[in-house]
Amino acid sequence: MVFSPAAPVMPFGIEYRDDRIGAEERARLMADPGFGRVLTEHMVTIRWTAERGWHGGRVGPYGGLSLDPATIGLHYGQIVFEGLKAYAQPNGEVGVFRPDAAAERLRQSARRLAMPELPERLFVQAIEELVRADREWVPEEVGKSLYLRPVVLATEADLGLHPAREYLFLLIAFVTDRFFSGPVRPLSVWLCEDYSRAAPGGTGMAKCPGNYAASLLAQQQAHERGCDQVIWLDAARREWVEEMGGMNIFFVMDRPGKPELVTPELGDTILPGITRDSLLVMARDRGYTTTERPFSVAEWRAACADGTMLEAFACGTAAVVAPIGTVQSEAGDWTVGNGGPGPLTLGLREALVDIHHGIAPDSHGWIHSIR
Ligand code: PLP
Ligand code: COI
Secondary structure: OOOOOOOOOOOOEEOOOOOOOOHHHHHHHHHOOOOOOEEOOEEEEEEEEOOOEEEEEEEEEOOOOOOOOOEHHHHHOOEEEOOEEEEEOOOOOEEEEOHHHHHHHHHHHHHHOOOOOOOHHHHHHHHHHHHHHOHHHOOOOOOOEEEEEEEEEEOOEOOOOOOOOEEEEEEEEEEEOOOOOOOOOOEEEEEOOOOOOOOOOOOOOOOOHHHHHOOHHHHHHHHHOOOOEEEEEOOOOOOEEEEEOOEEEEEEEOOOOOOEEEEOOOOOOOOOOHHHHHHHHHHHHOOOEEEEOOOEHHHHHHHHHOOOEEEEEEEEOOOEEEEEEEEEEOOEEEEOOOOOOOHHHHHHHHHHHHHHOOOOOOOOOOEEEEO
């Protein structure tokens, strides 16, 4: 199928709600938002058809979709999504963290699922329109943010198994203050050997819902074992560490001079995290050696036993940086470092949060400002 080339930026139809939630009720909802529950009042939609390419951009009230029961996305999972955050800036503007990188990853995910690619300019325009429509929902406090959730869904009603000829781009948003409950604390993780998240040649590097559906049982197993999160190992040998839940993973190794940060190298079984990439850059800025290479379970355990591993943490848009304290597996349990959140982990977390909120200078041009 031939997909349309990059579409020009299009004028959006704009229909704001005239029955907006009052300031008092909004403040009540935003006080303790958690993750994914406090949705804002508008959404963006853009259509794609084989004939017209991307068209019909619109900002309208948040609300239900009417879908034909034979919609391809519902049956065959031809859907991709993204996750990125907007933060109130000290100058009154709203800063969105690396929307260009999220746009690029959405295109990569779309390619893997034989879907049309949304041009970056249109992706960013959609975000700008939604942030302007829902400006009051961008929290002012450090530690809170507006999580943006772009989705592309195959909407053609035709149950033949083929790439759809119609798609819907959707952008919704919610207020969040945390992904894990409570303050930042070291997580306990379960090394999952019964299920795989991704396999060579599969969709592990794409952000598509099937990957997350396939992860839920393992996450349930981790909870049953009393662990917070699941660690994904390579599907073939269960030897190599790949990710933690919906996050990438880093190990901090004791080296002469300064610690070294090691993270599994990207391949088709690991989601190329934007937080991962940002932390690699920030760690190098701070003079740490960073290494992207395969990292085995055996090395993890041995390095904790002999004290070479100082810290481990996971990272992603939702949780930012989350320390890992203890590991459980069929073969036994162990503690990372002293089991507490390590200073390098907490330092990188704070430095990234400061960039998000415009407290530290944006020296890499990661913040896209919206007035
Ligand atoms: N790995 C998986 C499977 C994810 O779902 C995510 C979250 O998006 C990440 C890693 C981290 O990616 P990012 O830092 O871009 O949010
Ligand atoms: C993230 O945004 O960091 C995620 O992992 C998304 C997840 C909640 C599905």
